[in-house]
Amino acid sequence: MRKTAEQEGIVISGVGVVSPWGLTHKDLVNAFLYGEKEFTKSRDDSCCEKVENFAAEELIGKNGLRYLNSATRYGIYAALQCLQSANLLNQKEKMGVIIGSHLGHLDMLEKMIGEILTEGSRALSPLSSPNGAPNVIASAIGSRTGGKALNATIHNGFTSGLDALIYGCQMLTDGRADFLLVGGAEGISPYYLQWLKAHGFKHVFEGAGLILVEKSATATARGKLPQSKVVGCYSRPWQGGDSVQQCIIRLLGKTGLQINQLDAVVCAGSFNRKKPEKVALDKLGYMGSRYYCRELIGEGLAVSGLFQIIFGLELLQKGAKLVLVHQYGIPGNCSAIILSQYENKCW
Secondary structure, eight states, rough: OOOOOHHHHHEEEEEEEEEESSHHHHHHHHHHHTOOOOOOTTOOOOOOEOOOSOOHHHHOOOOOOGGOOOHHHHHHHHHHHHHHTTTOTTTTEEEEEEOOOOOOOHHHHHHHHHHHHOOOOSSOTTTTTTGSTHHHHHHHHHHTOOOOOOOEEEEOGGHHHHHHHHHHHHHHTTSSEEEEEEEEEEOOOOOHHHHHTTTTEEEEEEEEEEEEEEEEEHHHTOOOOOOOOEEEEEEEEOTTTTHHHHHHHHHHHHHOOOOGOOSEEEEEETTTOOOHHHHHHHTTTTOOEEEHHHHHOOOTEEEEEHHHHHHHHHHHHHTTTEEEEEEESSSEEEEEEEETTTTTOOO
């Protein structure tokens, strides 16, 4: 009988971040949860938050750097951080990589098209061309980090990053890998900006967010105390206004929890001025803390869901016992995951 993440004991053991507000997860949570970030523009204005001063050669090495797009560069550095924090830099047998990236490959496509238009097709390097495909992001990260068990990219709109985590949990329970680097990576390009603006987002950002997931047994075997347990996860297509509520109800049913056992909910936030998560939580009678991340940091596609996970991990560290993270896109998926403190026995 096929086991689920709820039965297998999946844990989060490492975190890696590249953001416009810093290159560690502490930079990220300090900026937003603790008010160290000051917005310089009105939310009515367009604001594009870019990763500045990313010394890629120094941080990830020269090997193939010329042919790596920005999302891949960010993802490699976040992956190396992740492995270091999980004490796995030298233990990478049966490790895999699952990356969510919806538009992170388009800056390379733009560069290739520019070369063809200005210099002709013969000027296009055969080493550049593969990097125009989204799946190369996961493959490049796997190559740099020793991931050989499974390398795949989730190309799934707004929920790409969180869906990569949910997919990764099932891959662990299926025995496809012992360790998985999962997360999101996006790089800003004109196409990236236009696509998000067409969906109603003026405040956008780029970067990468990765976490390392594994079974509790492998973490404890090497003496690593995990940062969190994955209590349960669920994803379903967006099918109208009740989709969020149905997603949360289904996840609570899978885990045997009641809505007000949750200490906090880290939501995606409004989409074209619609707030289905607020409506759903109100209907369910949720009384705990809520965080709406699009209002805090803008929209970063695949990276957004992983930054929400990182906010959730911080809330657990500060005393919350159960945190729900929910991400959605219209059109797209509703995807959710419940995290608990590692010592929490409720599941």
